[in-house]
Amino acid sequence: MPSLQQNSPPPANSVYRATPRAAVISLVCGILSFFTLFIFVGAIFALIAIIAGHVAINRIRHSSGPLEGEGLAMSGVVMGYLTLIATSLLMMTLVFIYQPATQKLTQYRQQQSQQHASRLYFAAEAYAQDHRGVYPKQWTDLEGHYINTFDLQDCLRSVHSFKKTSQPAFKLVSHQRPVLPAVSSQVVVIQEIAPAHINSIAVVYADGTTELIANPNR
Secondary structure (H helix, E strand, O other), X not given: OOOHHHHOOOOOOOOOOEOOHHHHHHHHHHHHHHHOHHHOOHHHHHHHHHHHHHHHHHHHHHHOOOEOOHHHHHHHHHHHHHHHHHHHHHHHHHHHHHHHHHHHHHHHHHHHHHHHHHHHHHHHHHHHHXXXXXXXXXXXXXXXXXXXXXXXXXXXXXXXXXXXXXXXXXXXXXXXXXXXXXOOOOOEEEEEOOOOOOOXXXXXXXXXXXXXXXXXXX
């Protein structure tokens, strides 16, 4: 026979306490913000956790009893703020690492461009010696005898992009031959072709000097 205690109604002074959804959302998003910190989605979850947590805490404190879960909401808020701080520190670290690395990469590419330009210059000069001082009309005129095919392709490949394009990275600049010694350091004979976002390009003067100048395509 069932006991009377099991069928008895709850005491008159008992109060039903519920947990607001905002508190649960705050806790869940706070946890997710930690696990997604390194893909920078964590900041979004952190903001949701902070906003939902403050909304839940405000509702719970003004409910005077019927609502509970302030601890859940507070945990979500704390994790949200910690994630935002960690994200800020991570971004600052990446900036400090990225800038020097970018500068070194730019310097390396500029050196490569100058080396390629110099290599093409010596090949073009060798061609001119065999053709009464006349420069080649196109780069393929050098292929084989004055520079091997692999080196020519390597020199004409842009160091500023990983994509293969049909456009060569350098062009032969039309100029009068022979070049007078007095102006040989001012007459450009080979010029790099670079995208507009590249600040400097390599050029070679008639005396063989290589230099970096402002990119005219900018």
